[in-house]
Amino acid sequence: MPELPEVELVARSLDQLVSKRKIIVAELLRERLAPANPPAEFAARLKDATITRVHRRGKHILFELDNAETLIAHLRMSGRFMLLPVERELPKYSHAVFYFEDEMRLVFQDQRHFGFMRVVETANLSETKELKKLAPEPFSDDFNARYFRDVLKTSKKNIKEFLLDQTKVLGLGNIYASEALFLAKVNPQIAANEISTRKANVLFAKIRDVLAESIAHGSTLNVNPENIDGSYYGGGYENHWRVYDREKEPCGNCAGAIKRIVQGGRSTYFCPRCQPK
Numbered sequence: 188m189p190e191l192p193e194v195e196l197v198a199r200s201l202d203q204l205v206s207k208r209k210i211i212v213a214e215l216l217r218e219r220l221a222p223a224n225p226p227a228e229f230a231a232r233l234k235d236a237t238i239t240r241v242h243r244r245g246k247h248i249l250f251e252l253d254n255a256e257t258l259i260a261h262l263r264m265s266g267r268f269m270l271l272p273v274e275r276e277l278p279k280y281s282h283a284v285f286y287f288e289d290e291m292r293l294v295f296q297d298q299r300h301f302g303f304m305r306v307v308e309t310a311n312l313s314e315t316k317e318l319k320k321l322a323p324e325p326f327s328d329d330f331n332a333r334y335f336r337d338v339l340k341t342s343k344k345n346i347k348e349f350l351l352d353q354t355k356v357l358g359l360g361n362i363y364a365s366e367a368l369f370l371a372k373v374n375p376q377i378a379a380n381e382i383s384t385r386k387a388n389v390l391f392a393k394i395r396d397v398l399a400e401s402i403a404h405g406s407t408l409n410v411n412p413e414n415i416d417g418s419y420y421g422g423g424y425e426n427h428w429r430v431y432d433r434e435k436e437p438c439g440n441c442a443g444a445i446k447r448i449v450q451g452g453r454s455t456y457f458c459p460r461c462q463p464k
Contacts, residue, residue: 191358
């Protein structure tokens with residue numbers, strides 16, 4: 188599943204590619220993609236609306252429209268956007284199509300059928316159930332060292348699983364949680380509420396560092412409009428991973444073997460020497 192850096196980069200690319208375009212027709216081809224908006228309602232609320240900007244909240248992509256509506260999209264495991272000419276045959280697993288005035292169309296494809304969309308009134312956007320409980324944005328003033336220290340004290344979960352809770356810390360998934368813990372030299376099995384103030388301050392900084400590093404790397408990549416999301420997933424950044432997906436490989440700091448464990452049904456990678464309990 189894409190994490191915050193990938194979603195940020197996809198949103199930026201979509202903003203450049205489709206902002207100021209008018210949606211002539213919107214088609215919901217798979218009803219369960221937007222369970223709150225039946226196909227006829229989905230089409231009616233988006234018809235003749237111009238996209239004013241595309242941004243994100245957490246891992247949700249937000250298409251703001253000039254008719255006071257916003258389209259929320261979540262890529263989940265395999266969702267991707269493609270800007271294609273109308274004469275091109277629709278790809279397999281196309282679940283939503285947005286036709287523009289210039290004979291181009293934005294296609295949402297999702298092979299694994301986990302993606303999500305919802306049309307909501309922009310005025311009520313922050314109160315929608317998908318966004319209401321999300322933690323502060325990681326680069327916002329509200330996500331600060333004091334907030335992080337305080338929220339750590341509320342949980343007895345191991346710190347790795349805690350970091351994946353989007354209501355506590357926003358944007359991290361398996362990759363960047365493991366990377367941030369490694370950079371902060373925090374063992375992933377320690378309970379969140381047992382982390383010292385000093386370690387909490389370091390981990391807070393490393394969370395921001397690893398997210399910023401990935402976004403900066405992705406910003407240098409060339410984007411294929413016909414495979415916007417695919418331009419970023421992986422994107423060569425796997426060559427920069429310090430511990431993730433590197434089981435039994437040598438740690439770049441101490442040359443010890445990287446270890447993999449399972450926490451909450453997900454793989455965690457860490458260096459036992461650099462991240463002792």
